[in-house]
Amino acid sequence: KNQVEQSPQSLIILEGKNCTLQCNYTVSPFSNLRWYKQDTGRGPVSLTIMTFSENTKSNGRYTATLDADTKQSSLHITASQLSDSASYICVVSAIGNTPLVFGKGTRLSVIA
Amino acid sequence: DTEVTQTPKHLVMGMTNKKSLKCEQHMGHRAMYWYKQKAKKPPELMFVYSYEKLSINESVPSRFSPECPNSSLLNLHLHALQPEDSALYLCASSRQGSHEQYFGPGTRLTVT
Numbered sequence: 001k002n003q004v005e006q007s008p009q010s011l012i013i014l015e016g017k018n019c020t021l022q023c024n025y026t027v028s029p030f031s032n033l034r035w036y037k038q039d040t041g042r043g044p045v046s047l048t049i050m051t052f053s054e055n056t057k058s059n060g061r062y063t064a065t066l067d068a069d070t071k072q073s074s075l076h077i078t079a080s081q082l083s084d085s086a087s088y089i090c091v092v093s094a095i096g097n098t099p100l101v102f103g104k105g106t107r108l109s110v111i112a
Numbered sequence: 113d114t115e116v117t118q119t120p121k122h123l124v125m126g127m128t129n130k131k132s133l134k135c136e137q138h139m140g141h142r143a144m145y146w147y148k149q150k151a152k153k154p155p156e157l158m159f160v161y162s163y164e165k166l167s168i169n170e171s172v173p174s175r176f177s178p179e180c181p182n183s184s185l186l187n188l189h190l191h192a193l194q195p196e197d198s199a200l201y202l203c204a205s206s207r208q209g210s211h212e213q214y215f216g217p218g219t220r221l222t223v224t
Binding site: 031032034036041042043044045046049089093097099100102103104105107 | 116118152153154155157160167168170200202204209211212213214215216217218220
């Protein structure tokens with residue numbers, strides 16, 4: 001069964017600190033993996049998208065890594081800001097016309 | 113224009129009301145999606161339209177009726193909803209065959 005597991009479920013960090021969110025998946029055959037940021041009550045916004053051949057991709061203070069062999073991805077946030085408080089959702093696509101597989105998200109709270 | 117818009121932002125309706133949610137995109141995407149998202153849960157796929165034709169219906173109750181009048185517009189007609197249908201309803205679009213979906217900001221629906 002295609003699944004995406006994220007950890008931790010929630011995380012609280014101080015402003016200015018770094019953090020890393022984890023995503024493990026069993027989706028096959030793998031097409032690509034995306035990290036989305038979702039503010040409460042708003043639609044998800046794409047941060048990064050990675051295909052099988054990509055190991056690392058950055059978008060400002062966000063850096064995503066992908067290990068297709070172990071089927072793991074991480075999202076590293078550097079020098080966190082209060083506005084980073086949101087849910088971060090890992091979404092994996094399988095090759096073909098199949099629905100996206102969503103993780104349950106990590107709820108990040110950045111406090112002053 | 114790289115935006116998916118949704119109206120209204122908020123909607124409160126009674127169980128006997130009929131209302132519609134609207135979604136619009138002008139990116140030339142030929143695949144459009146409706147998702148339902150409950151609090152602290154990932155989005156759940158409801159419907160997929162491909163070239164203005166319904167291609168996926170994830171066993172959604174008939175009180176939800178989608179409509180795609182043209183390639184830029186997607187509606188979700190609501191009738192006789194239940195309180196448990198209260199959720200954030202997200203619209204998304206993508207190029208045909210692409211898994212990179214662009215999400216709208218959502219409509220927060222409350223059924224009383």
